[in-house]
Amino acid sequence: MDEPLVRWDWIARNWDNGSPLAIRTLLENHVVMAFAPVLFGLLLALPIGLACARWRLLYQPATAVMNIVYAMPSLALFSILLSVTGLTQTTVIIPLTLFSLAVLIPAVVDGMTSVPDHVRQSAVAMGFRPLRRLLQVELPIATPVVLAGVRVATVASISLVSVGALIGQGGLGALFTDGWQRQFYTPIIVGIALIVLLAVGADLVLIALQRLLTPWSRARRSA
Amino acid sequence: MITFDGVTKRYADGTVAVDNLSLEAASGTITVFVGPSGCGKTTSLRMINRMIDATAGRILLDGQDVKAIEPATLRRGIGYVIQQAGLFPHRRIVDNIATVPYLLGWDRKKARARAMELLERVGLDPKLARRYPFQLSGGQQQRVGVARALAADPPVLLMDEPFSAVDPVVRASLQEELLRLQSELHKTIVFVTHDIDEAVKLGDTVAVFRVGGHLAQISDPATLLSEPADDFVRGFLGRDRGIRRLSFIPAADVPLSPPPPELVLAEGKPVGWKLDGGLRPYGSFNPATDSLRAALDASLLSANGLAVAVDGDGGVLGVLGRDALDAAVSGVARG
Ligand SMILES: Nc1ncnc2c1ncn2[C@@H]1O[C@H](COP(=O)(O)OP(=O)(O)OP(=O)(O)O)[C@@H](O)[C@H]1O
Ligand SMILES: [Mg+2]
Numbered sequence: 001m002d003e004p005l006v007r008w009d010w011i012a013r014n015w016d017n018g019s020p021l022a023i024r025t026l027l028e029n030h031v032v033m034a035f036a037p038v039l040f041g042l043l044l045a046l047p048i049g050l051a052c053a054r055w056r057l058l059y060q061p062a063t064a065v066m067n068i069v070y071a072m073p074s075l076a077l078f079s080i081l082l083s084v085t086g087l088t089q090t091t092v093i094i095p096l097t098l099f100s101l102a103v104l105i106p107a108v109v110d111g112m113t114s115v116p117d118h119v120r121q122s123a124v125a126m127g128f129r130p131l132r133r134l135l136q137v138e139l140p141i142a143t144p145v146v147l148a149g150v151r152v153a154t155v156a157s158i159s160l161v162s163v164g165a166l167i168g169q170g171g172l173g174a175l176f177t178d179g180w181q182r183q184f185y186t187p188i189i190v191g192i193a194l195i196v197l198l199a200v201g202a203d204l205v206l207i208a209l210q211r212l213l214t215p216w217s218r219a220r221r222s223a
Numbered sequence: 224m225i226t227f228d229g230v231t232k233r234y235a236d237g238t239v240a241v242d243n244l245s246l247e248a249a250s251g252t253i254t255v256f257v258g259p260s261g262c263g264k265t266t267s268l269r270m271i272n273r274m275i276d277a278t279a280g281r282i283l284l285d286g287q288d289v290k291a292i293e294p295a296t297l298r299r300g301i302g303y304v305i306q307q308a309g310l311f312p313h314r315r316i317v318d319n320i321a322t323v324p325y326l327l328g329w330d331r332k333k334a335r336a337r338a339m340e341l342l343e344r345v346g347l348d349p350k351l352a353r354r355y356p357f358q359l360s361g362g363q364q365q366r367v368g369v370a371r372a373l374a375a376d377p378p379v380l381l382m383d384e385p386f387s388a389v390d391p392v393v394r395a396s397l398q399e400e401l402l403r404l405q406s407e408l409h410k411t412i413v414f415v416t417h418d419i420d421e422a423v424k425l426g427d428t429v430a431v432f433r434v435g436g437h438l439a440q441i442s443d444p445a446t447l448l449s450e451p452a453d454d455f456v457r458g459f460l461g462r463d464r465g466i467r468r469l470s471f472i473p474a475a476d477v478p479l480s481p482p483p484p485e486l487v488l489a490e491g492k493p494v495g496w497k498l499d500g501g502l503r504p505y506g507s508f509n510p511a512t513d514s515l516r517a518a519l520d521a522s523l524l525s526a527n528g529l530a531v532a533v534d535g536d537g538g539v540l541g542v543l544g545r546d547a548l549d550a551a552v553s554g555v556a557r558g
Contacts, residue, residue: 122309124274125381126322126371127299140313216313216355 007186014187021174027194029089030171034158034198036093041100041153048101049108050134059109066102074163082167092164099160100153107149111142144217147210151203158199162191224250225271225379225411230280232266232436240266241436243280249428250285250378251409257422258432258439259459264415266436268381271413272301284379299323302372302380302410306388308364310356316342316367317352323375334374341370346400362393366400373408380412387416398424419460423448423467431456445471469516469555474508477518477551479532479541486529492537496526507531510540515551522548 016024052059077095085091115138123137162173170177175191178184210217225248232241241263248254256264269275270282273294282289289297310319317338318325324334342349345366356364365385372380386394398421405412416422422429423444430441433455440452448468451457457464487494487502495502506524508517510532521530522545530543 116307116309116312118305118307118309119311121274122303122305123311125272125298125303125305125309127295127297127326129295132326137311141311143313214313216357 005185006189010186011190021178023172023175023190023194026172026174027198029169030158030161030173030195030198033089033092033096033161033164033169033171035154035202037096037100037157038104038150038154040093040097041104042150044097045101045104045108049105050112052105053109053112062105066098066105069098070102074160075166078164078167087167087169089164089169091167092161092169096157096160100157103153103156104146104149107146107152108142110149111145112138114145115141140214144210144214147206147213151206154202154206155199158202159195162195224248224283224285225254225413226281226283226286227267228281228283230267230270230277230282232263232270232275233278239436241270241277244436244438245280246430246438246441248411248413250411252427253405253412253414253425254428254430255414255416255422255426256430256432257416257419257426257459259434260417262432262434263436264417264432265383267432268383268413268415271379271381272298272303274298299326299375300377300379302375302377304365304368304372304380304382304385306384308356308361308368310364310367310371312356314355315352316354316356316359319356319367320370320374322371323377327375337374338370341373342367344373344404345370361389362397365389365397369401369404373404373410378411380410382412382414384416385414386421387418394421401425420467423470431459465556466516466519469519469552470514472515472551472555474510474513474515474518474551477510477515477532477543478547479510479543480547482531482539482542483529485527486531486539486542488539491539493531493533493539496529498526503527505529505531507533508543509533509535511535515548515555518543518548519552 011023014021014023016022019025048062052062074095077098078091081091081094085094119141120133120138123133128137162170162176164170165173165177168174172191172194175187179186179188179191227244227246230241230244231239233239244263244267256267258264266275270277271284271289273289276290284292311322314322317335320338320341321329321334324337325331329337339349339352342352347363347366347370351359351363356367359367365388368385372382386397389397402425414425426444428441429444429447431439431447433439439459440447440456442450445468447456448460448464448471451460451464482488485497486505487497493505493507495505497503503526504524505526506521508521508530510518511534518530522528522543525531528545530548532540532543534540
C-alpha cells in the first residue's frame with residue numbers, strides 16, 4: 001500500500017504536543033525570527049537612510065557596505081556570530097536584520113527622493129522648521145516607497161529564517177531537516193505550505209496597511 | 224512696503240543673479256517683476272522671505288530688515304505661491320489651505336472654518352474640500368495654492384509665475400480672479416512672470432529686469448508702454464505697444480452719436496446692421512467699463528466701422544464713429 005503524500009494524522013499529532021518541535025511552536029518561533037529583523041531593520045534604516053538622503057556623499061559607501069553584507073553567505077555570518085551569541089534566535093535575527101537593511105536603507109533614501117522639490121520648497125516657504133517638515137511633510141510623502149521596501153524585506157525575511165535550521169534555530173525550517181532525515185514528506189510539505197501562507201498573509205496585511213496609511217497614493221495610482 | 228536697498232546676490236559658484244538692486248514695492252499694490260529667463264526674478268523674490276539670503280544690501284519690510292526676523296516666523300507672515308502650486312499630496316484640500324494656521328497653532332476647527340471660507344473666496348466649490356490635490360485640475364490646484372497663501376491673512380503675498388503652467392483660458396480667469404481678490408484685500412503683492420502681457424495686465428507697477436539682475440525700468444504699465452527706457456525694454460515689450468497702451472485709457476469720455484436707422488434692434492439691444500439688403504455684423508463696447516482698445520476693436524468688427532456703445536444690460540447708448548475714435552486715439556498719442 002502506497003504511503004500518502006500528506007499524513008494528516010501526523011499533522012494532528014504534532015500540531016501542539018508540547019515538544020519543542022511541535023508545529024505550532026516552530027511557527028511561533030518563525031514569526032518572531034522573521035519579523036524582528038524587519039522591525040529592527042526599519043528602526044536602523046530610518047536614521048541611516050535619512051542621513052544618506054541629507055548628506056548624499058554617505059550614500060555610496062553605505063550601499064557598498066550593505067551590498068557586501070548582503071553578498072556574504074548566511075552560513076559564514078552564522079559561524080562568526082555563534083561564538084558570540086551561541087545557538088540562540090539572536091544568531092539568526094542579527095544577520096537577517098543586516099539583510100533587511102540592504103533593502104530598507106535604499107527604500108528610505110528613494111522615499112525621501114520621491115518628495116517633489118516644489119513640495120519641499122513650498123513647505124519651507126510656508127514656515128515649516130526642519131523637524132516638523134520631516135515629520136509632517138517629507139516622511140508621510142515617503143511612506144509608500146518605504147512600505148514597498150518593507151514588503152520586500154518581510155517576504156525575504158520569512159523565507160530566509162529557515163536557513164537557521166542549520167544551527168537548530170530555523171523555525172519551520174526544522175520541519176525540512178526532520179523530513180529529509182527520515183525521508184518523510186509530510187513535514188516538508190507542511191513547512192513549505194506554512195511559510196508560503198505566512199509570506200502571503202504578511203504581504204496582504206502590509207498592502208492593507210499601505211491603503212490605510214496612504215489613501216492619497218493608492219488613488220493617485222489608479223487615477 | 225517692501226524696499227530693496229542695494230541688494231546683490233552672488234551664488235557660491237560666482238554667478239551674480241541680482242546686482243545692486245534698489246526698488247520699492249508699495250503697500251496694497253501689485254508690483255510685477257518681469258524679464259527674460261535667468262534675469263534673477265526668482266532670486267529677488269526669494270530674498271524677501273529669506274529662502275535665499277542676500278550677499279549684500281538690505282531688504283526692508285515696512286522699515287524692518289528681514290534679516291532681523293527669524294526665517295520661519297517671517298515666512299508665516301508672507302504668503303507664497305509657485306508655478307506647480309506645491310500642494311501637499313498627502314493632505315486633503317481643506318488641510319492644505321489650513322497649513323499656515325496650523326503652524327501658527329490655531330485650533331483645528333477654527334483653521335478649517337477659515338480654510339472653507341477661503342475655498343469659496345477663490346471661487347472653488349466647497350465640495351472639493353475633502354479631495355486630495357491630484358483629484359483637482361491644474362487651474363483648481365493653482366486656486367488652492369492662492370487660498371493657502373492667504374489663509375493666515377498675511378499682508379504680503381509673493382507669487383512666482385503662479386499661472387504659467389495652465390492653458391491661456393484658465394490663465395486669463397485666474398488673472399481676473401487675482402485682480403478681483405486684490406480689489407477686496409489690498410495685499411502687498413510681488414508677482415514674478417516672464418510674460419509681459421501678464422505684467423502689464425496685473426501690475427500697478429512693473430519692474431523690467433535684464434539678465435545679470437539689473438533693473439532696466441520700473442514704472443506704471445501705461446508709461447512703460449509709451450516711454451520704454453531703452454532698446455532692451457522696447458524689444459522686450461514687443462510689437463503692438465501702441466494698441467496695447469489703449470487698454471489703459473478708459474472709453475468713458477468718447478463722444479457718442481445717436482444710433483442711425485440702419486442699426487437693427489430687438490427690445491433695445493443691437494442685432495446687426497441692415498446693409499446692402501442683408502444683416503451684417505456689429506461690434507459693441509461698454510463705455511463705463513471698457514478701454515479705448517475695446518472701442519477700437521468694436522469699430523473694426525462692425526461692417527460699417529461704427530462701434531456700438533451699450534450699457535451693462537446690453538441696451539444701446541449710441542454709436543462711436545471712426546472720426547470721433549480717431550480723435551480720442553490721437554489725443555492719447557499726444558499724451
Ligand atoms: N542655486 C544656484 N546656484 C548658482 N546659480 C544659480 C542658483 N540659482 C539660480 N542661479 C542662477 O542665477 C541666475 C538667476 O536665476 P533666477 O532663478 O533668479 O532667474 P529667473 O529670473 O527666476 O529665471 P526664470 O524666468 O527662468 O525662472 C541664473 O543665471 C541662474 O542660473
Ligand atoms: Mg524663476
